[in-house]
Structure formats: structure tokens, C-alpha cells
Amino acid sequence: MRSTVLQVARRLTVVLGLLLTASLLAAPAHAAKPSSPKRFGGYAFDTCVAPSNDVMDAWNVASPYTVVGIYTSGNSRYCDESKQPYLSPGWVQRQASRGWLFLPIHVGYQAPCFDSKSAKRRMSYDRTKARAQARADADEAVRAADRYGFARKNTVYLDIEWYDRANRRCNAAVLSFIDAFVQRVHQRGYKVGLYSSASAAIQAVDEVRHAGSKTFDFPDQMWFAWTNRKANTNGRPYLQNTFWKRDRLHQYHNNVTVSYRGRKVLIDKNVLTVGGGSKAKKEQKVCGIKPTLNRYRTLKAGSRGGDVKLLQCLLKRAGHGATVTGRWNARTTKAVNSYRASLGWSQTSTASRPVWTALLSRGKTPIALKRGKVGEPVHRLxxxxxxxxxxxxxxxxxxxRTTTAVRTYRKSVGLPTYQTADQAVWDALQRGRR
Structure with a gap:
């Protein structure tokens, strides 16, 4: 009996070890912290029910979206936890590790004059009570953000649905609510994005700011819903271009069914500029040389110059033993032929465009690059x-322009013409395909 138990235990240990190894191999290279957009310009979608991992993975490599809106808190959410089969802190962490950014949305008390047929909770007309309700909502929004893994300095988004601004008493209550909500969230160390119809709370808050109020606590970002189907952040005539020019989101097309790689989702489409938009660091040099050339010419015996030096450096980094001299020598010929052989190519003793393409694309390959992404992988791409x-x-x-170039390249090598640079693009580039 004891020996049987030991055998079972050993087998179980082996199985668990294999499962652990498999999980580690399947895990992303790094566990990124969940984050709202901080310095980004690109596209987002929001949908009532957070999609499954399968859908998110398909959309990651095929869609232009980098940001997803998720409903994390609020007493007026339609898609609360009971209607969310996938949304969890683990789901958020998994998507963050795959490069997704998030818009954590709080749908709490709505305007006191909000459509009475709706089941949503309404704030009080009494501005003192409305402020108390706002502070309670703010505390709930921050607790939820923390639960889902969003650290301080991230943004939570307050959803105030459309209401009739002509009702002055109602509008005054909403403004008091927003003021108190923003103040409380700021005290908790987070930022606030205000979501509303452009003609409702967005215009109301913009007018308060243009009036020069010194006591109102304004949102850090303005997310305006205006379904004009124009993918830009021009909010006029509702949101003037005076303020929040660097921090605004536009929900420009609502309730549209979109499919990528056969996975359909009913979404709202958004475009955003946050923190002034995407900004890249200076291009890194290779062996002290700027790796971007005006022309990648064919090199061979007798060639010399900065491009020869760059080629030699890239070959050396790829493990093919070139010396970095700037003059094509016998070791360069040997290194080029060695590299060509590693790709299954004939050893012609030349470095033409396919060689350049393959060498320049070597390196760590992200799951997907798309509109708004920045950094060394984008430079390399x-x-x-x-x-x-x-x-x-x-x-x-x-x-x-990068989006256009990627789509053109994908078509030229027989890939689906997505806007993204996924593993298939990198594989083609690293094989020198043109």
C-alpha cells in the first residue's frame, strides 16, 4: 500500500512539474501591471461584457485596438459582476501582460432628471446630498480600481449618461456631483476621466472651466460621446479646443458589431489622445552607428563605408563572427555566407536587401504592434x-504611415491585411521576405 502511494505521489509530482513548465512556457515574457493610457494616441473599444480570452487574443493580433473599456464599479451598471463571466483581476492581469491598456469605468448615480423609465440610480437634487453620494461613489470606484490591479496615478472614468441640461436645477446637481467625485478620487491618488454625451456633462463642465472657476475640481480627461462617426478628438461645438487638448477621448460610433478573425463583438468605437499622444524615445545606435539608413544598398567585396560597418556589427550581434572595420574583408564574406546559410539561402558572398531586412528585424518580437505603440520594437519594425x-x-x-506600410507588406507576402505587426509579420521579415 505504501509503495503504491509513493508511486502515485511520484507520478503526480512529474505531472505537476510538466504542467508548471507548460504554464511557464505559455506565459508572456513579462507580467505588465494593469494600466490606463498615460501617454498614448490610438484606438479603443468598450463593450458591456468583457470578452473572453480567446476573443481578446484574436483581436489583439488583428484589430487596431490597444485599449479596452471595462465596467468595474457603480450601482447603475447594467453589466455588473453577475453579468460578467470573464471579467476578474486575473483577466485584467492576463490582458495587461499581452499589451492591452484599460479604461476602468464607474457607472454610479445618474442625473436626478435622468429618464425615469431607466433602472439606474439617481443622485439627489439637493446638492449637499449629491456631493455625499459622489464621495461614496468615488470611494467605490477607487476600491474597484485597486481590486482590479490599477495602482495610484491611473485613471478611473466616471460615466454620467445624457440628461437635459436645460433643467438648471438638475444640471447644478450634476456639476456638484462631478466636483465632489473628482476631488475625492484625487485625494485617493487616482486621476479622473469624465465620460458623458458631448452635449450633456461634457459641455457643462467645459463651460464652467471657460467661466474661469477657481474652486471646481476638474477631471483630468474628457471622454465625449458624439456618434458623428469621425475618428478624431475634435469636440466642437460641445467641447471647445481651449482645454483638455492633450487629454480627450471621443466615442464616435456606437453599438456596432465588429469581427476580427471570426470573433464578433458589439462595441462602441473610440479614438483617444492622452498625455499629448504617443511619444517615442530617441532611436538607439548600433555599435555607435545610427541604424536607419537612407538606402540599404547591396554590399559585396570591395565595399566600404558606414553601411558596411553597420552590416558587420549586425552580423557580429547575430553570432556570425564579423569584425567591425567599415571595410569588406574576408571575415565579412565568411560572416555573410554563414548568415545566409543559417536562413537556407545560397552563399553568394553579398548582402542585398533580403539580408538587410532579416538582420534589421532580429530581436524580441512583441505579440502585436499597432497604432499608438512606441519604442525600440517599433524602430526596428x-x-x-x-x-x-x-x-x-x-x-x-x-x-x-506605419499602418499603411504594414498592410502593404502583409499583402506582398501573402498575409491577411491587418493593421498590426504580429508574429507572422516578424517571421516574414526575419526570413528576409520582400
Whole structure:
């Protein structure tokens, strides 16, 4: 009996070890902390029920969206926890590790003159009571943000649905509520984004700010719903261009069913500029050389110059033993042929555009790059696309021109023409495909 138990225990240990190994291999390279957008310009979607992991993974590699709105708290949420089969702190952490950013949305007390047929809770017309309700809502929103893994300095989004601003008493109560909510959330160390119809709370708060109020606690970001189907952050005539120019979101198309890789979701479409938009750090040099060239010419025996030095450096980094001299020598020929052989190519003793494309794209490959992403991988993607013959500037920001270049490149190598640079794009680039 004892030996049987030991055998079972050993087998169980082996199985658990294999499962642990598999889980580690499947895990993302790093566990990013859940975050709201801080310095970003790109696209977001929000939907009532947080999608499954399968849907999020499909949309990550095929959709233009980097940001997802999730309903985390509030007594007027339609999609509360009882209607959320997937949303959890673990779900948020998983998506964060795959590069997603979030808009944590609080739907609490609504305007006292809000449509009476709705089941949503309403704030008091009494402004003192409305402020007390706002503080309670703010505490709930912050607790929920913390529960879902959002640390201080992240943004929580207060949802105030459309109401009739012509009702002055109602409008005054809403403004008092917003003022108190923002004040309390700021005290808790978080930021506030105000979501509302452009013609409702957004316009009301904008008018207070234009009036020069010194006592009102204003939101850090303005998220206006105006379904004009224009993917820009121009809120006029409701939200003037005077304030929040660097921190605004536009929900421009509502209740539209969208499908990526066969996964359909009913969403609202948003475009955003937060923190002034996406900004990249300066391009990193390679062996003291700027790796972006005006032209990636074919190099061979007798070639010399800065591009030869860059080629030698890239070959050396790839483990093919070149010396960095700026002059093509015998070791360069050997290194080039070694590299070509590693890719299954003929050993022609030349470095043409496919070689440049493959070498420049080497490195860590993110799950998906898309509009608004920044950093070294974007620099590397843009350089390798240039070497492959695409017209794109090397800015380090995944911008509109990069999106066009990626779609054109994907089509040229027989890939679905998504706007994203996923593993399939990197595989093609690292094989020198053009």
C-alpha cells in the first residue's frame, strides 16, 4: 500500500512539474501591471461584457485596438459582476501582460432628471446630498480600481449618461456631483476621466472651466460621446479646443458589431489622445552607428563605408563572427555566407536587401504592434520595412504611415491585411521576405 502511494505521489509530482513548465512556457515574457493610457494616441473599444480570452487574443493580433473599456464599479451598471463571466483581476492581469491598456469605468448615480423609465440610480437634487453620494461613489470606484490591479496615478472614468441640461436645477446637481467625485478620487491618488454625451456633462463642465472657476475640481480627461462617426478628438461645438487638448477621448460610433478573425463583438468605437499622444524615445545606435539608413544598398567585396560597418556589427550581434572595420574583408564574406546559410539561402558572398531586412528585424518580437505603440520594437519594425522596400519614416511611433506600410507588406507576402505587426509579420521579415 505504501509503495503504491509513493508511486502515485511520484507520478503526480512529474505531472505537476510538466504542467508548471507548460504554464511557464505559455506565459508572456513579462507580467505588465494593469494600466490606463498615460501617454498614448490610438484606438479603443468598450463593450458591456468583457470578452473572453480567446476573443481578446484574436483581436489583439488583428484589430487596431490597444485599449479596452471595462465596467468595474457603480450601482447603475447594467453589466455588473453577475453579468460578467470573464471579467476578474486575473483577466485584467492576463490582458495587461499581452499589451492591452484599460479604461476602468464607474457607472454610479445618474442625473436626478435622468429618464425615469431607466433602472439606474439617481443622485439627489439637493446638492449637499449629491456631493455625499459622489464621495461614496468615488470611494467605490477607487476600491474597484485597486481590486482590479490599477495602482495610484491611473485613471478611473466616471460615466454620467445624457440628461437635459436645460433643467438648471438638475444640471447644478450634476456639476456638484462631478466636483465632489473628482476631488475625492484625487485625494485617493487616482486621476479622473469624465465620460458623458458631448452635449450633456461634457459641455457643462467645459463651460464652467471657460467661466474661469477657481474652486471646481476638474477631471483630468474628457471622454465625449458624439456618434458623428469621425475618428478624431475634435469636440466642437460641445467641447471647445481651449482645454483638455492633450487629454480627450471621443466615442464616435456606437453599438456596432465588429469581427476580427471570426470573433464578433458589439462595441462602441473610440479614438483617444492622452498625455499629448504617443511619444517615442530617441532611436538607439548600433555599435555607435545610427541604424536607419537612407538606402540599404547591396554590399559585396570591395565595399566600404558606414553601411558596411553597420552590416558587420549586425552580423557580429547575430553570432556570425564579423569584425567591425567599415571595410569588406574576408571575415565579412565568411560572416555573410554563414548568415545566409543559417536562413537556407545560397552563399553568394553579398548582402542585398533580403539580408538587410532579416538582420534589421532580429530581436524580441512583441505579440502585436499597432497604432499608438512606441519604442525600440517599433524602430526596428520601421527600419526593416524600409529595407524591404516600404515607404515609412523611422519615428519609433506606430503611426498612420506605419499602418499603411504594414498592410502593404502583409499583402506582398501573402498575409491577411491587418493593421498590426504580429508574429507572422516578424517571421516574414526575419526570413528576409520582400
Amino acid at each position: 520601421q527600419r526593416s520595412l524600409r529595407a524591404a522596400g516600404q515607404k515609412v519614416d523611422v519615428t519609433g511611433i506606430y503611426d498612420a
